[in-house]
Amino acid sequence: MxxxxxxxxxxxxxxxxxxxxxxxxxxxxxxxxxxxxxxxxxxxxxxxxxxxxxxxxxxxxxxxxxxxxxxxxxxxxxxxxxxxxxxxxxxxxxxxxxxxxxxxxxxxxxxxxxxxxxxxxxxxxxxxxxxxxxxxxxxxxSRIMDKYRAAVEGQRENKASQPGGLTPREGEVLELLATGLRNKEIAARLFVSEKTVKTHLTHIYQRLGLRDRVEVALYAIRHGLVDIGPS
Structure with a gap:
């Protein structure tokens, strides 16, 4: 200028x-x-x-x-x-x-x-x-941009902890489902009923705009919620 x-x-x-x-x-x-x-x-x-x-x-x-x-x-x-x-x-x-x-x-x-x-x-x-x-x-x-970057990083951290406004429990279900576990296995891991897992999945689909388990898995990978490195 x-x-x-x-x-x-x-x-x-x-x-x-x-x-x-x-x-x-x-x-x-x-x-x-x-x-x-x-x-x-x-x-x-x-x-x-x-x-x-x-x-x-x-x-x-x-x-x-x-x-x-x-x-x-x-x-x-x-x-x-x-x-x-x-x-x-x-x-x-x-x-x-x-x-x-x-x-x-x-x-x-x-x-x-x-x-x-x-x-x-x-x-x-x-x-x-x-x-x-x-x-x-x-x-x-530069000061404004530093504040903006910090705000963006904070938003990313919040989204990573509870993506898409999910509850902590729904976040756990999402991560376990993305690793390939079935509803019954997820229920056993979380010490809840299979019906409860299905309810959580319904909420996850609605809140994230996803249709099925495949899209949930892809969402989790894109957002770094699961480790996709070599086993």
């Missing part, structure tokens, strides 16, 4: 910085003001002040935090969108939780970047958003 050549800019990108922490707000404003293509025209401590200053100053880009007292960042974005204010919005946050990200994008932001991002990447992000593009920081994406 790159920005256009700064030489193409005829005027600096005018920016408002909004964050409820004064030291961070002032430091960020100073950092951006030091860039030759940027000009910080206003600062705000909460969403309401941001909306008022945006209406007054009409900046090109807004940098704002998500969580703030009073009107938070997402509420401020929604307010600006309802008023059809032509401003580009870059959310700068300490949070990479999915709920914050999704809510912010739905509200109408044009970029999302984390507060621990390196200065050079932040500068690129502001320029990118100012040029009409969308920015998602690489570091942020």
């Amino acid at each position: 790159t920005t256009k050549d700064s030489a193409a800019r005829t005027t600096p990108v005018q920016i408002i910085v909004c964050d409820d922490h004064a030291l961070f707000r002032e430091g960020l404003a100073r950092l951006l003001d030091e860039q030759p293509d940027f000009q910080v025209v206003g600062k705000a401590a909460d969403g309401q002040e941001l909306v008022e200053k945006t209406l007054e100053l009409r900046p090109d880009v807004i940098l704002l935090d998500v969580v703030m007292p009073g009107m938070d960042g997402i509420a401020a974005v929604r307010t600006l969108q309802r008023r059809n204010i032509p401003v580009r919005i870059l959310m700068l946050s300490a949070f990479d939780e999915e709920r914050f990200v999704l809510d912010a994008w739905k509200a109408g932001i044009h970029g999302y970047i984390l507060k621990d991002t390196a200065t050079q990447e932040l500068v690129r992000a502001v320029g990118c958003v100012a040029d009409g593009e969308v920015w998602i920081g690489e570091g942020f994406l």
Whole structure:
């Protein structure tokens, strides 16, 4: 995600910085003001002040935090969108939780970047958003993907322990059936009646969408529920 050549800019990108922490707000404003293509025209401590200053100053880009007292960042974005204010919005946050990200994008932001991002990447992000593009920081994406992979692995583990929403007992029946045991043999292994085994099999067929013992065996093999190595 790159920005256009700064030489193409005829005027600096005018920016408002909004964050409820004064030291961070002032430091960020100073950092951006030091860039030759940027000009910080206003600062705000909460969403309401941001909306008022945006209406007054009409900046090109807004940098704002998500969580703030009073009107938070997402509420401020929604307010600006309802008023059809032509401003580009870059959310700068300490949070990479999915709920914050999704809510912010739905509200109408044009970029999302984390507060621990390196200065050079932040500068690129502001320029990118100012040029009409969308920015998602690489570091942020990697964190989200790590969480996604962990969630997928967790789902796989859950499915492996109780595939298809089966009960633990139904899972045992499925595994034994997949090894080639007959209903009577399964009943003996589990110390239950053959009728109980048949009931479990009926539930297994229904829950997994399978028709017969062959499909059950194939399902178990595909999902790693039985050992198909050499005996």
